[in-house]
Amino acid sequence: MAIRPGHAYLALLQRAAYARIGNPPPTFDPDELRGRGAANAEALRDGGPFEQELEAKGLDAAKRRAILERLRQGNTQVGTHHDLEKVLAAARNAPTPYVDPFHHAILSKLDGRIANLGRRQPELRFASALRNLRGRVIVSTLLMGQVNARTLSVPGTDDYLIVFDPVFFDFLYCLSTDIACAIDGDKALQGARQQASASEQVPVSPAIRFGDAEVTRRFLHTMSAFLRWGLPPPPQPYDEKSFDLAQHLREIATLFILAHEYAHLLLGHVSAPRASGPQSDAAQQPTAFQQELEADWLACSLLDAILARRRVSRATQFMGVHFFFVATMLAELGVRAIETGKPRQLTALIPRDETELGDTHPVALLRMANVNQWLARKFPQHLARSNEYLEALVLEVASRLWDNVQRHVLDMRAKGFEGPALWKSLDVFEGPPLEAPASDSDEGGAVPHQRSQAGDVPRCPRCGQKINMERYGPQRALHIDAVRDECPDCNSLLLISLADSSVIET
Ligand SMILES: [Zn+2]
Numbered sequence: 001m002a003i004r005p006g007h008a009y010l011a012l013l014q015r016a017a018y019a020r021i022g023n024p025p026p027t028f029d030p031d032e033l034r035g036r037g038a039a040n041a042e043a044l045r046d047g048g049p050f051e052q053e054l055e056a057k058g059l060d061a062a063k064r065r066a067i068l069e070r071l072r073q074g075n076t077q078v079g080t081h082h083d084l085e086k087v088l089a090a091a092r093n094a095p096t097p098y099v100d101p102f103h104h105a106i107l108s109k110l111d112g113r114i115a116n117l118g119r120r121q122p123e124l125r126f127a128s129a130l131r132n133l134r135g136r137v138i139v140s141t142l143l144m145g146q147v148n149a150r151t152l153s154v155p156g157t158d159d160y161l162i163v164f165d166p167v168f169f170d171f172l173y174c175l176s177t178d179i180a181c182a183i184d185g186d187k188a189l190q191g192a193r194q195q196a197s198a199s200e201q202v203p204v205s206p207a208i209r210f211g212d213a214e215v216t217r218r219f220l221h222t223m224s225a226f227l228r229w230g231l232p233p234p235p236q237p238y239d240e241k242s243f244d245l246a247q248h249l250r251e252i253a254t255l256f257i258l259a260h261e262y263a264h265l266l267l268g269h270v271s272a273p274r275a276s277g278p279q280s281d282a283a284q285q286p287t288a289f290q291q292e293l294e295a296d297w298l299a300c301s302l303l304d305a306i307l308a309r310r311r312v313s314r315a316t317q318f319m320g321v322h323f324f325f326v327a328t329m330l331a332e333l334g335v336r337a338i339e340t341g342k343p344r345q346l347t348a349l350i351p352r353d354e355t356e357l358g359d360t361h362p363v364a365l366l367r368m369a370n371v372n373q374w375l376a377r378k379f380p381q382h383l384a385r386s387n388e389y390l391e392a393l394v395l396e397v398a399s400r401l402w403d404n405v406q407r408h409v410l411d412m413r414a415k416g417f418e419g420p421a422l423w424k425s426l427d428v429f430e431g432p433p434l435e436a437p438a439s440d441s442d443e444g445g446a447v448p449h450q451r452s453q454a455g456d457v458p459r460c461p462r463c464g465q466k467i468n469m470e471r472y473g474p475q476r477a478l479h480i481d482a483v484r485d486e487c488p489d490c491n492s493l494l495l496i497s498l499a500d501s502s503v504i505e506t
């Protein structure tokens with residue numbers, strides 16, 4: 001069976017990236033994932049291996065109990081907010097076996113929304129260019145050691161890869177919850193509304209949960225786990241009320257970055273594949289700085305067009321975009337603190353002059369300012385002001401969290417931690433050029449994936465959303481064999497066979 005060259009090329013890059021850190025690439029066994037919650041519960045039982053470890057560290061019974069309770073609560077909670085079978089169904093279409101099924105499920109859902117924009121909104125300036133890209137963009141993950149994504153062309157083809165660092169997902173997942181837990185959602189909306197109609201800056205402090213030790217502790221767990229291992233901490237319990245905001249922040253952040261990478265393609269920033277030599281993406285060209293800002297500018301328009309369809313209020317639409325920039329700042333502060341041992345505040349990341357500008361990706365605050373300019377230009381004033389309030393709020397929350405946690409991070413360095421191998425300017429493109437495998441080669445390692453099997457609940461092949469077959473009762477009654485419909489989740493156009501419940505994307 002022929003493997004799509006882009007998939008084989010991606011598998012090659014993924015294996016090379018893990019080889020650089022001396023690990024085999026991970027694979028994800030569905031049954032292991034199904035049993036993960038139970039396995040964690042078993043490890044966290046009274047007198048179990050985890051408690052024994054704590055006891056060996058000299059913790060008394062009361063402290064051990066408190067820690068175990070927290071972790072058990074987090075373990076239970078984490079399982080309640082996702083549909084594992086849906087995630088596993090979407091993972092059957094993953095381009096390689098090395099992609100975390102959770103990451104793949106999120107990416108394919110969001111990719112569907114962007115890829116289908118050209119069809120859904122033909123009046124958009126980039127609609128035909130987007131339609132032209134259909135079926136040519138593979139969105140996946142690749143270890144790069146950055147809280148970010150990049151786009152490259154697949155040698156010898158017209159296809160492109162948009163790859164996100166898997167650490168990006170894990171970090172944004174944890175951090176979105178940390179930040180959401182530190183925000184009083186009702187007061188935040190109230191403040192945003194107030195600023196929309198006022199001419200002066202409304203203070204953000206009333207919307208921040210001050211003095212909540214739990215909030216600081218969560219953030220400390222997040223930072224120390226990523227800085228030590230480049231991996232998330234064990235699930236921490238969170239305030240259920242924060243879940244929706246956290247989910248909103250990370251989803252919009254990811255959608256914005258995906259839109260940014262698509263924008264590089266639409267704007268012609270990604271060079272055509274060359275026969276040999278290292279692949280380079282737009283960020284390595286001399287005009288990279290300007291291109292970044294242009295890609296953000298277009299990404300704002302793409303995001304606005306998608307969210308308008310999904311009825312996300314324009315008054316709060318950009319909070320997740322600002323959250324992304326803040327996340328990159330916190331990652332940078334953490335890594336720098338571990339590397340240099342010098343304290344630094346979040347506000348110190350504001351560049352003072354040209355020499356401090358990032359040479360590839362402009363520093364986060366400049367990109368934020370660019371996004372704000374877009375808002376000022378394209379949004380009615382009151383909506384721009386409401387988003388500005390939420391931006392100030394996210395910045396202030398992050399700044400305070402970092403102030404509380406920085407000394408612990410500096411302590412980690414004093415105790416000899418050197419920062420994570422997974423998250424320290426690891427760049428697979430720095431090494432010898434990676435050759436694209438021949439298109440008919442079977443050695444690429446990309447395992448041909450299975451289509452949905454008979455007997456399964458029919459699901460969208462792109463995002464795994466269940467298809468409600470009952471809706472098509474009338475068509476069945478008329479002996480119609482197949483219907484065209486749109487996936488309610490990712491907007492993909494589906495051809496659904498009423499005869500055998502198979503679903504294909506068209
Ligand atoms: Zn870029």
Ligand SMILES: [Zn+2]
Pocket residue numbers: 109112460461462463464465487488489490491492
């Ligand atoms: Zn879908």
